[in-house]
Amino acid sequence: MKNSLELAQNVRRTALQMVHQANASHIGGALSMTDLLAVLYTEILKVDHAAPKWADRDRFILSKGHSVASLYATLAWQGFFPLEQLQNYGKDNSLFMTHVSHKIPGVDFSTGSLGHGLPFGLGRALAAQRKKLAWRTFVMLSDGELDEGSNWEAILLAPHLHLDNLIAIVDYNKIQSLGSVADVLPLDSLADKFKAFHWAVREIDGHDHAQIRAALSSVPWEPSKPSCLIAHTVKGKGVDFMENQLRWHYSSPNAEQLQNALSQIS
Amino acid sequence: MxxxxxxxxxxxxxxxxxxxxxxxxxxxxxxxxxxxxxxxxxxxxxxxxxxxxxxxxxxxxxxxxxxxxxxxxxxxxxxxxxxxxxxxxxxxxxxxxxxxxxxxxxxxxxxxxxxxxxxxxxxxxxxxxxxxxxxxxxxxxxxxxxxxxxxxxxxxGKAGEPNFHADALPGLTPGLFCPAIQETGKTARKIFLTTGATLGLALEAAKELGPEWSVRSLPLWSETVKEDIRKQIASLDTVVIVEEHLSAGGFASYVREAIGNDTALQGRIYSVALDARVCGLVGSQKFLRKEGGLTVDHLLQVTRNVSPK
The missing domain is CATH 3.40.50.970 (Thiamin diphosphate (ThDP)-binding fold, Pyr/PP domains)
Structure with missing residues (x-):
């Protein structure tokens, strides 16, 4: 699928159906990053659905592994595996665990515990730099995840190593596990923090495909610096009763709620 | 090392x-x-x-x-x-x-x-x-x-440890005990089994005890080779396991897991590890080993409690 808007719509619908069927959690964060994924997988990432392990592919690491429903849906719609397989999401003896799994075609790294993706991605970016290879490493982080100190170890090191092939994307939906980011542990000014650590930083509306495209198609933004895209997003984006509601970090839509949600996205 | x-x-x-x-x-x-x-x-x-x-x-x-x-x-x-x-x-x-x-x-x-x-x-x-x-x-x-x-x-360990093996040890295999240290009884059915830096300690004790005892070490081990461990234990009469680790969850625990529910084999196993009282104590390695019960005297004392075969 080449059209990012169409892909985003399909991914939202599929992700909603997946979490409903599996009675799974985390639909809010899956919907907040859907537009980012849609642009990444249609226009930015050099990946090949027919050869998921292609050596020269760009690496994509989902550090906020709990939001995997929209990544699995994206990969399925992009042809990495048949859509029907998503019916196994969260089911007994399924490879499709409800945190991202490297056993799924197109997935490079399993996460679930937060704060692991960026250090791992830094290592991959360092490997590419040392081997003089052109592929890039993209890491999708949540905002709440930035409470984890391991991220800041990597944020400190990456500019020192001049890893301009490393791109961190923060899905800044402003809500974490037990409340708003502002109440639990404020990040402001997140852009200033990354800049102080010597990253190149841009802030965009994480649901505006043109802005996402413009930002990610022009990395690295500054020579020898890693890039951090702070994408301001809405948790539960696209479903009115899910938007900005903490509850949808946990709840799974029942049949009636699913139909309501799907009707809003069609 | x-x-x-x-x-x-x-x-x-x-x-x-x-x-x-x-x-x-x-x-x-x-x-x-x-x-x-x-x-x-x-x-x-x-x-x-x-x-x-x-x-x-x-x-x-x-x-x-x-x-x-x-x-x-x-x-x-x-x-x-x-x-x-x-x-x-x-x-x-x-x-x-x-x-x-x-x-x-x-x-x-x-x-x-x-x-x-x-x-x-x-x-x-x-x-x-x-x-x-x-x-x-x-x-x-x-x-x-x-x-x-x-x-x-x-x-x-740190630096400066002596070599106890007289020869190089090519081809180590996980789960298989190293050859007996030369000075100790090569065919003994009573052994000290060590992993890590307790090899020298066991060797001192074995020298006191004579050729009935030998020292074997196992520098490579994993979950997947437990059956190999069990088989080797089954060919021996007494195994005194010596490790510089708390007794909880360490190498002796691992060996006991490898043996499983075979009570006869379990009866052949003795363990000398650090007592948890060393947690928080300060001093030289020698001092802490002594306080934790990891001494030649303790090894010899354990061997005296070994059931006659």
Whole structure:
């Protein structure tokens, strides 16, 4: 699928159906990053659905592994595996665990515990730099995840190593596990923090495909610096009763709620 | 042992371009020759063990065999989840190297006493534990780990330990005891079984006891070779396990798990490990071993309690 808007719509619908069927959690964060994924997988990432392990592919690491429903849906719609397989999401003896799994075609790294993706991605970016290879490493982080100190170890090191092939994307939906980011542990000014650590930083509306495209198609933004895209997003984006509601970090839509949600996205 | 380790790593790195060394700002007067010879395969990641281990996994995912190096508990407990999830679960070739196993860094205090490391790391999937007892074993462990890259933990003492094995030890195999130390009874059915830096201690005790006793060491072990352990125990009358680790969850616990519910074999096992009272005590390694019950006298006392066969 080449059209990012169409892909985003399909991914939202599929992700909603997946979490409903599996009675799974985390639909809010899956919907907040859907537009980012849609642009990444249609226009930015050099990946090949027919050869998921292609050596020269760009690496994509989902550090906020709990939001995997929209990544699995994206990969399925992009042809990495048949859509029907998503019916196994969260089911007994399924490879499709409800945190991202490297056993799924197109997935490079399993996460679930937060704060692991960026250090791992830094290592991959360092490997590419040392081997003089052109592929890039993209890491999708949540905002709440930035409470984890391991991220800041990597944020400190990456500019020192001049890893301009490393791109961190923060899905800044402003809500974490037990409340708003502002109440639990404020990040402001997140852009200033990354800049102080010597990253190149841009802030965009994480649901505006043109802005996402413009930002990610022009990395690295500054020579020898890693890039951090702070994408301001809405948790539960696209479903009115899910938007900005903490509850949808946990709840799974029942049949009636699913139909309501799907009707809003069609 | 750390000298044997770095020398062997340098030798191996000349042959294996995939070897990469990541240090967390430790290794003064140890790692410099590696850094000088292989600058493209060396990184000081700063005092940041979680990131060091995570990025090591990332490097390993791209074809490197990464050795992470630090002291005591820093490369293990500080980043246990990175080892568990990023390295072991993904079956990536990362060897975590810790210098100062046991109570080697005695006077530096509890933070520097690595006495629970076997207990934690041996339970992670796909992990191989490498705990050499002398420089010869250290060299051979590195050779094995390079030839069999995977998630692994190399526990070293400090520097200056003597060689107890008279000969080099090519071809070490996980789960198989090393040949008996020459001075001890080669065919004895009563053995001290050691892993790590307790080899010398067991040797002293065995010399007191004469040819009925020998010393065997097991520097390489993992979950997958437990049946080999059981078979070797079954061919012996008495096995006194000696380890510089708390008794809870360590090497003797591992051997007992390997034997399972065979009560006859369980009855052949005796354990000498550190008593938990060493936690928080300060002093030299010798002092802490004594306080923890890891002495030649204690080993001899245990052998006197062995049931006659």
């Amino acid at each position: 750390r000298t044997a380790f770095i020398n062997e790593l340098i030798v191996q790195a000349r042959i294996h371009p995939e070897i990469f060394l990541v240090v967390a700002d430790l290794g003064y007067s140890v790692v410099e020759p590696f850094a000088a010879e292989f600058p493209d395969r060396y990184l000081n990641a700063g005092i940041a063990e979680q990131n060091s281990t995570g990025l090591a996994a990332g490097l390993a995912a791209e074809g490197y065999h990464v050795f992470t190096y630090s002291i005591a508990n820093f490369p293990t407990f500080r980043c246990a989840e990175q080892i568990r999830n990023d390295v072991a679960y993904h079956q990536l070739p990362v060897t975590v190297v810790s210098v100062g196993g046991g109570v080697s860094y005695g006077s530096l205090g509890y933070s520097h006493h690595a006495v629970q490391d076997y207990a934690a790391l041996r339970t992670f999937p796909h992990m191989t534990i490498a705990a050499p007892g002398d420089p010869a074993e250290a060299k051979s462990c590195v050779d094995y780990l390079v030839k069999n890259p995977g998630p692994s933990y190399l526990r070293l």
